[in-house]
Amino acid sequence: MIRKVRKNNQLREITIKKDFISHPEGSVLVAFGDTKVICNATVTEGVPPFLRDSGKGWVTAEYAMLPRATHTRNQRESKRGKPDGRSQEISRLIGRSLRAAVDFGKIGEYTVTVDCDVIQADGGTRTAAITGGYCAMHLAFQWMIKEGMIKENPITGAVSAVSVGIVMGEPMLDLEYEEDSMADVDMNLVVKNCADIVEIQGSAEKATFSRELLNKMLDLGFDGIKKLTEAQKKVTG
Amino acid sequence: MIRKVRKNNQLREITIKKDFISHPEGSVLVAFGDTKVICNATVTEGVPPFLRDSGKGWVTAEYAMLPRATHTRNQRESKRGKPDGRSQEISRLIGRSLRAAVDFGKIGEYTVTVDCDVIQADGGTRTAAITGGYCAMHLAFQWMIKEGMIKENPITGAVSAVSVGIVMGEPMLDLEYEEDSMADVDMNLVVKNCADIVEIQGSAEKATFSRELLNKMLDLGFDGIKKLTEAQKKVTG
Amino acid sequence: MIRKVRKNNQLREITIKKDFISHPEGSVLVAFGDTKVICNATVTEGVPPFLRDSGKGWVTAEYAMLPRATHTRNQRESKRGKPDGRSQEISRLIGRSLRAAVDFGKIGEYTVTVDCDVIQADGGTRTAAITGGYCAMHLAFQWMIKEGMIKENPITGAVSAVSVGIVMGEPMLDLEYEEDSMADVDMNLVVKNCADIVEIQGSAEKATFSRELLNKMLDLGFDGIKKLTEAQKKVTG
Amino acid sequence: MIRKVRKNNQLREITIKKDFISHPEGSVLVAFGDTKVICNATVTEGVPPFLRDSGKGWVTAEYAMLPRATHTRNQRESKRGKPDGRSQEISRLIGRSLRAAVDFGKIGEYTVTVDCDVIQADGGTRTAAITGGYCAMHLAFQWMIKEGMIKENPITGAVSAVSVGIVMGEPMLDLEYEEDSMADVDMNLVVKNCADIVEIQGSAEKATFSRELLNKMLDLGFDGIKKLTEAQKKVTG
Amino acid sequence: MIRKVRKNNQLREITIKKDFISHPEGSVLVAFGDTKVICNATVTEGVPPFLRDSGKGWVTAEYAMLPRATHTRNQRESKRGKPDGRSQEISRLIGRSLRAAVDFGKIGEYTVTVDCDVIQADGGTRTAAITGGYCAMHLAFQWMIKEGMIKENPITGAVSAVSVGIVMGEPMLDLEYEEDSMADVDMNLVVKNCADIVEIQGSAEKATFSRELLNKMLDLGFDGIKKLTEAQKKVTG
């Protein structure tokens, strides 16, 4: 048994703090244990070129880490000259995940940009970002209703995300950094309405995995998603 | 029935042409139907900093498209100033996939760089690149043996990749560009030894998918992988 | 009288929260009213080239804003391709200010990098960053002593910073964003030991200012510095 | 006598394969011996700012190499952050050369972009690119006629290019890589209608050359141009 | 006594050569002793976005150094990929300083760009650039009047700049490079109409300074400003 405090099918302590930053239209601080991410949603008029004059809106996301969110300091992306491949990949994943929750025909030509800035990292930053980013986006839609910009909430279902891994042969939910470092397989699962898969990304750097093991990981993941969806509801109402 | 010529569980015509370019240590031209990718493997002394003095080698990959590989022309990445997020993401996927096939303790501190340049794109460029890139890498290891740089082939199993999608409700193997554009769900599957999952990436922009549908897509994918592995064997011996 | 709640010679509410982020060697969250800055100090071995083999250490700083720290969203610097001139200028100012507080002969060839990331901006972000950055740096030196890396604290005096402006003819301490927008003159004052000027930067975009007015602003500034130094002491001991 | 198989005034085997890539409006694979270049011509509406509302069209070119087109691997330009000086210089040369063949008053405000991507390099990549690029451009104009976009072919004469060098004192036509490395003088000649000079670029890094030698090189070059023009005609009709 | 030829309150020899470059609307070569800066003012139609349709104009400045303006060669900014922080900071200072001299309501929607290129540096390059840049801008306004673009000169007062430092305890005007290297405190003073402060930037890397010393430096600086204003008048009339 590797884990001492939590069970293998147990999430870390999940907190989602509403209105963390005052300026954004939607803002939360989400924590998955010691992983902490500021999620800010910004509403702007207009949409990307491919949607102009479609009457439809758009959601996009950007993910980044503060230099010292990690054990050792990372160079700032703005200093490196070129954006970091890992950050871009996660930004795209968050964007796709959040878009799965929205009926774009209901928001007109507005864009919601969800910034997910990791201030402290301990594994699972992308799943925390999706889970918190969903809340920030939801709050931004509530603000749009209040401002009279849209009539009804365009959310079609709650989207959240969790990681599952295989550590020393055991399937394990919501990996911390140290567990993640030891994991043979790492899978991220994005689910809508506790039932429908939005995205599944399973990757094996150290060992491959069978379909049987894949199914065990999916069982664990769906369990975690239920708890996350409850935590989201407390914030979004 | 959307497909007219192929069946839903049928691959396109697969060809892997050996020694396509003369300079690289390993080189193939892989075609999945009209998708054509030049895969060149380069052997260089030395490894990235995190492996120095470990006695172990490394495999890395770079994926790119010629500007007119697609229906309309794309701006060159070198002109854009910044590398394209999609290309970087695929490069990382190819690298992880190929590394799953290698016992790095057997190649000493050498790096094999596998360049996958798409010259004609018709869907499935990343799966073709992994399938062909594996062959180019294998040929490069054969060259290393011939040159006396290593004693035995470090390959631990054949790695290939295929896409599966849901198009108008039907699960479908190895999507062409036009099918891919209509797909609700798009999944890429990387498998080793026809049995073990190396990477699974399923993504739903237009519709979510159930676990049942996931299983059907996996069935189709594993069927395709078998055929691809046979095609690879003709090249690698 | 423009200000309603505060007096012209009064600071906003100042809080400095210790150990805000867990990984850095020194970390605080500093707030000047609604302006909030995470200040993280990182200790690394080695110094810049011009100091190598001098036996002396170095302190450097980097300042940045989260995209939605402000009323409207700013594009990320990493997306712009080139670093922002304003951010670089402030980073250099913070670095110079903090170095004025340190006897580098006492820390050996270590570098302390102080990251100041503004999560919420309401005027005075650079002065908050210097005041909080000093605390983060101080805590990092305490950590170095505890770890046995240095013998005594190299701090030679407390350094803090405050802004003073002329708004509608009246000198005013510690400007909020709205006041800053109306100001004819904006001055930032960095002071050591409540008495000695480290840096003075006064700038008049809308109106010039006489030496008499400069002196009035200095009087206000020195008053504010005293209060800030007291707030720092509670954190640094 | 350095050359064993070819004579000094003999070209390598020249092949120009039509319709090599399926998407572009014009496409060839040109080979000068082991030098192989994919030339793709793309037709787009609109012209650069300096030609807007002139009623005239434009031709531009971009030249690049695959990383492993050469004996050792070159870093990708997109990774270097800045475009390579040599590639830019050759791109400009190809553009100027191709424009010399076109009556822009006859194509309206269309731009033809000719991408020349070297997949295998063995000397003379720029001359192969011009010679093949001319064919790709010609095919694109034929496509425009077929599509009813223009009425007559705007080509005013065939443009091709060849290199001539001085190797160990002997003038030599169409240098391979190894010959080029030994050459004292390297000259590239672009000629229209087998008679008129479009561009002459002669450069002596190791030894200077007299006007007499220049004339001998020109004689050789014009001989080669005749053969290249014949090869082009088989493709363009 | 450190200075041998000049007194502590004495400027270096100041020369401002009119019409140094022929193309710009205003051009001078300014010399503060061995520091030489080419200042060219360019008039263009249009203003930055935040001023469009305001009826008001704008002044902006760019500062740079030739690579060998200094004792040792600096890498070109265009080669570094990213602009240099110090150059950007000085460009912003020059822009703010020159704008303080102009009534923008009088020039319509024109932008004057003042390029200050240091060809030889010996301390005080930013103060020379402001002093000379003012003249170039003034000449450009005279040209606009002559061309009938504006009716009256929009200048509201002469702006010039000078440095003052503390070297070995002594306040000293207009520091040369060698003096600057030894200085404990370095202050730049930008003044309008010999009386009103536009910008004050005092910085102490090696030692802090008291308010008393600040006042002594201001006395010296204002003396120097008078002489500079006289030199400017000879050029601007």
Place this chain on the structure above:
Amino acid sequence: MIRKVRKNNQLREITIKKDFISHPEGSVLVAFGDTKVICNATVTEGVPPFLRDSGKGWVTAEYAMLPRATHTRNQRESKRGKPDGRSQEISRLIGRSLRAAVDFGKIGEYTVTVDCDVIQADGGTRTAAITGGYCAMHLAFQWMIKEGMIKENPITGAVSAVSVGIVMGEPMLDLEYEEDSMADVDMNLVVKNCADIVEIQGSAEKATFSRELLNKMLDLGFDGIKKLTEAQKKVTG
């Protein structure tokens, strides 16, 4: 007859002013009529990687223009983010030309960097830069002898450059900007010792040219080179 003052075979007034900038090891201001270029040669220890431990030295060049060297202002290269293709091409040409004048076995592992910065442009900036750059380099070698770094001057012959064009059918020497704009053909000729061709670059954007015309242009060019070599001797001794 287009030219009124000069004859078609006449150079503009050529002046080469020695020691224009004080810091460089060699410095001249070269003027070809109204074209003015500052040429500064910098000597540094060490050579590029491909020459290390060869005992041989290197010469390299960088060419750039001040933003307002031209009739209208050009954006600074450092602002564009990427270096300008034309500047890079000319930098490479100058480097090759100057290297043709040097016996690298005689200077040990030193690099001479020749910066050619155009402060005023009126056609022929690259030929002026080569002609002046040769002088700056020669002066730097004289400085190296004086400093005891090398024993004898490594110059093997004087290198200069001139442009020749075809304007309205007439061959014409040393084109001014206005003539250059009207030219059908533009050729740059770099010659060593008044007799040997180092580089020939002839380009026809508007009209092609026959071998006969090429010979006439060469006659004119060699005449001009003689005069330039005389002007160089007055500076280099």
